[in-house]
Amino acid sequence: MAGPEGPATARDDTHMTPTIDAHVCLDTHPTHPSAVTAVLTGTQAHVAHLGLEAADWTVIADNTLVLVRIDHEETYWAKDAAKHLAAEGITVEITPRLQKAMDEEWTWANYPMPWCTRSEIREVSNQAQKIHDDIRHGQLLIHAHAHDGHTTVAVGTYLGRSGKSVYLHGEDHLRQVADTFHSPAGAMLAFEKLHGSEMRPGPAPLTDTERAAAEARAPLALPAAKPEPARPEPETVPAYLADADDHDALLDAFLDAHGDWEKWRTWSDETTHAIHESQTLRIERAHETPAHETAWTVAAYETPVSDRMWVLTATGATPAPVIEELLNHLADGDGWDTAIGAPVDEKMVTAATQPLTDAGWKHTVDGRWIRWTSPGGDAGVQFDAFTAQHPSQNLATWTVWAGPDPDRTTWAVTASPHTPSSLLADLSETLAYGTGLRRPQPASPERRTSLITSPPAPPVDAANPAVSRSR
Numbered sequence: 001m002a003g004p005e006g007p008a009t010a011r012d013d014t015h016m017t018p019t020i021d022a023h024v025c026l027d028t029h030p031t032h033p034s035a036v037t038a039v040l041t042g043t044q045a046h047v048a049h050l051g052l053e054a055a056d057w058t059v060i061a062d063n064t065l066v067l068v069r070i071d072h073e074e075t076y077w078a079k080d081a082a083k084h085l086a087a088e089g090i091t092v093e094i095t096p097r098l099q100k101a102m103d104e105e106w107t108w109a110n111y112p113m114p115w116c117t118r119s120e121i122r123e124v125s126n127q128a129q130k131i132h133d134d135i136r137h138g139q140l141l142i143h144a145h146a147h148d149g150h151t152t153v154a155v156g157t158y159l160g161r162s163g164k165s166v167y168l169h170g171e172d173h174l175r176q177v178a179d180t181f182h183s184p185a186g187a188m189l190a191f192e193k194l195h196g197s198e199m200r201p202g203p204a205p206l207t208d209t210e211r212a213a214a215e216a217r218a219p220l221a222l223p224a225a226k227p228e229p230a231r232p233e234p235e236t237v238p239a240y241l242a243d244a245d246d247h248d249a250l251l252d253a254f255l256d257a258h259g260d261w262e263k264w265r266t267w268s269d270e271t272t273h274a275i276h277e278s279q280t281l282r283i284e285r286a287h288e289t290p291a292h293e294t295a296w297t298v299a300a301y302e303t304p305v306s307d308r309m310w311v312l313t314a315t316g317a318t319p320a321p322v323i324e325e326l327l328n329h330l331a332d333g334d335g336w337d338t339a340i341g342a343p344v345d346e347k348m349v350t351a352a353t354q355p356l357t358d359a360g361w362k363h364t365v366d367g368r369w370i371r372w373t374s375p376g377g378d379a380g381v382q383f384d385a386f387t388a389q390h391p392s393q394n395l396a397t398w399t400v401w402a403g404p405d406p407d408r409t410t411w412a413v414t415a416s417p418h419t420p421s422s423l424l425a426d427l428s429e430t431l432a433y434g435t436g437l438r439r440p441q442p443a444s445p446e447r448r449t450s451l452i453t454s455p456p457a458p459p460v461d462a463a464n465p466a467v468s469r470s471r
Helices: 045-054 074-087 096-103 118-136 184-195 208-216 247-257 320-330 346-358 421-433
Strands: 008-010 023-028 036-041 058-061 064-067 091-094 140-147 152-158 165-169 176-181 235-238 261-265 271-276 281-286 294-301 308-315 362-366 369-373 379-384 398-402 411-415 435-438
Touching (some): 036 045, 045 074, 074 096, 152 184, 320 421, 320 435, 346 421, 411 421
Parallel strands (some): 023 091
Antiparallel strands (some): 235 435, 261 271, 362 369, 379 398, 398 411
16 A cells, blocks of 8 residues: 555654554545545554554454544544554554655634634644544434524533533534533523524534545445556647646645745645735635536735735646646746736737747637637637726636637636736747647447347238238
8 A cells, every 4th residue: 555665664662662463554545535544464453453443443344444533633643543553562654645644734724713723723623523423422412403593503411420411512623512511401491592493303414524524434345456457658749638637736746846835725625725925826726626617716916905916717627737837837926916907908918829829820800709729729718808898807808728619628727807918928838839748548438239120010901001900
């Protein structure tokens, strides 16, 4: 499961604990984005097994456990588990991809408690995780729930010796104990007084995060490894026909190379935000969108709190060379500046499309549309003269595309009126002269035609052709 550079080994040599014949390999979950798996081997693997189960890891296959949390802090707690296992003399291996996730420092975007430090945020979410686990393990019985207009609230009682009743506020990583009661009756009366009209019996339906966590804890079938068929060699094609490749890897490489950008993650893990240190340029990357839908949004602002000066979007199938050129331009310091309020004139349009003109792309005017089309007619740039007259609305004035025509695109980039002509010129030059790689698509299965034969027509009565003989 480790990469070619080999796994990292977590071992604390300062502890003089006798070595235990147990080996733990930690890796990322194959389908759940933040969960961590542990594969155990060795004659004393049961020692590691007991330790992980005590830390709330769940068995999903023979000698395989998973750590999955509603606060998405699995890598932090997996690192903590590795340290404790190593201290006991158990060999722990961490795959490179998991090690990279463990080393990553990220910040919650739009966290509702901005006064908290990163460690305090982790403590809040860990308390919410404990509440979630107590409910899941049947130690906290939920009597009723309601929605208070903002979030889910609930009332429940801890089973066992404590018998404490609690009033819960919030969902997922933000759920907290807001009040405690000495008896279930007192808790129910107080809850009914506050939420009588909205009160519903039992626990609330699972949130999307709780449902995803439950799926990650489901038994995991580990298929036998099969050799992958040889992939065809990629061919060099014009940039606009190249493969999209891994957009997430392009963003990671960009952030690694430019320390003046900071990465933010949203709660769902479906979107990543990258924000320049000036707070006036922001990138939003949606990870799980279909190829034809918007996967990138770049927006520039005159000040950190002003309205947008311009906005650019790109679909998920946009070729890697085009995305790389976009990111390279954004890395050029103030390369995103524009004269806000200035009209979009012929000079700006000419500057943005000069590389296409120099490369001999076909130039046509069709009413409000001005187009530059590749020699093969399979890509182009379109300028909408009508929307350009409404620059304050940030409408899609420019469309960069590949496909049969601008209305039936394989991929598309759109840009508002005040998008810098230098940025558009860089994209135009990539389209006109850039190249990229494209892997040949496997041939589709041969279509078979079924011949359906109708039964022969019955003989016709010669005396009365309209009546056929019965058979």
